[in-house]
Amino acid sequence: MNKLLTTLIIMILSAFSRTAWADFFQYTDQNGTVVMVDDESKIPQKYRKQTKTTKIDPNNGSRTTAVKVNNNQVLVPVRFNYHDTTVDAWLLLDTGASTTLISASLADRLGIKTASTQSSMSQVADGRVVKTFRTLVDYLAVGPKMKPNAEVSIMSSNGSELAFDGLLGMNFLGDFPYSLDIKNQIIEWQQ
Numbered sequence: 001m002n003k004l005l006t007t008l009i010i011m012i013l014s015a016f017s018r019t020a021w022a023d024f025f026q027y028t029d030q031n032g033t034v035v036m037v038d039d040e041s042k043i044p045q046k047y048r049k050q051t052k053t054t055k056i057d058p059n060n061g062s063r064t065t066a067v068k069v070n071n072n073q074v075l076v077p078v079r080f081n082y083h084d085t086t087v088d089a090w091l092l093l094d095t096g097a098s099t100t101l102i103s104a105s106l107a108d109r110l111g112i113k114t115a116s117t118q119s120s121m122s123q124v125a126d127g128r129v130v131k132t133f134r135t136l137v138d139y140l141a142v143g144p145k146m147k148p149n150a151e152v153s154i155m156s157s158n159g160s161e162l163a164f165d166g167l168l169g170m171n172f173l174g175d176f177p178y179s180l181d182i183k184n185q186i187i188e189w190q191q
Contacts, residue, residue: 063191081139097167100140102165104156114133
């Protein structure tokens with residue numbers, strides 16, 4: 001990843017952690033670099049029409065996120081953004097998954113093409129090694145927590161239709177301390 005872009009993202013996220021929640025604005029410059037700013041006036045005039053605005057705190061400052069608990073499975077609402085497409089999906093909270101995994105159908109809804117991914121092999125819970133495809137999404141967010149440039153693995157399903165679109169893995173969960181309240185069906189995010 002471009003070091004300048006990484007530095008820019010870190011600076012923006014640092015500013016967000018010290019200030020009130022705000023929107024951020026994203027555009028792609030003439031070199032194909034995705035630029036994110038927290039002030040619309042920082043966007044060059046020629047990019048204003050293509051700017052995408054993202055609400056950084058969809059829960060209006062809430063420190064909790066409602067989840068669904070069914071048969072000891074915790075389903076988490078996750079928002080993905082890939083290029084100009086934003087999709088909301090339900091993922092199974094999985095602390096055993098090192099990387100967030102999404103279904104091929106969710107990848108299709110996001111517009112992710114196999115040609116833009118990297119082929120990989122991943123080990124699943126029963127020990128089998130399966131072919132997956134890895135890519136970065138612009139961000140993934142759960143309630144008030146957002147991770148830009150998050151890696152996801154894509155895996156096709158050969159079985160029956162599941163009640164969720166993938167697994168929310170430790171590459172997201174490990175960055176945001178939380179506790180799970182099964183009885184009230186919420187995730188409580190720590191500061």
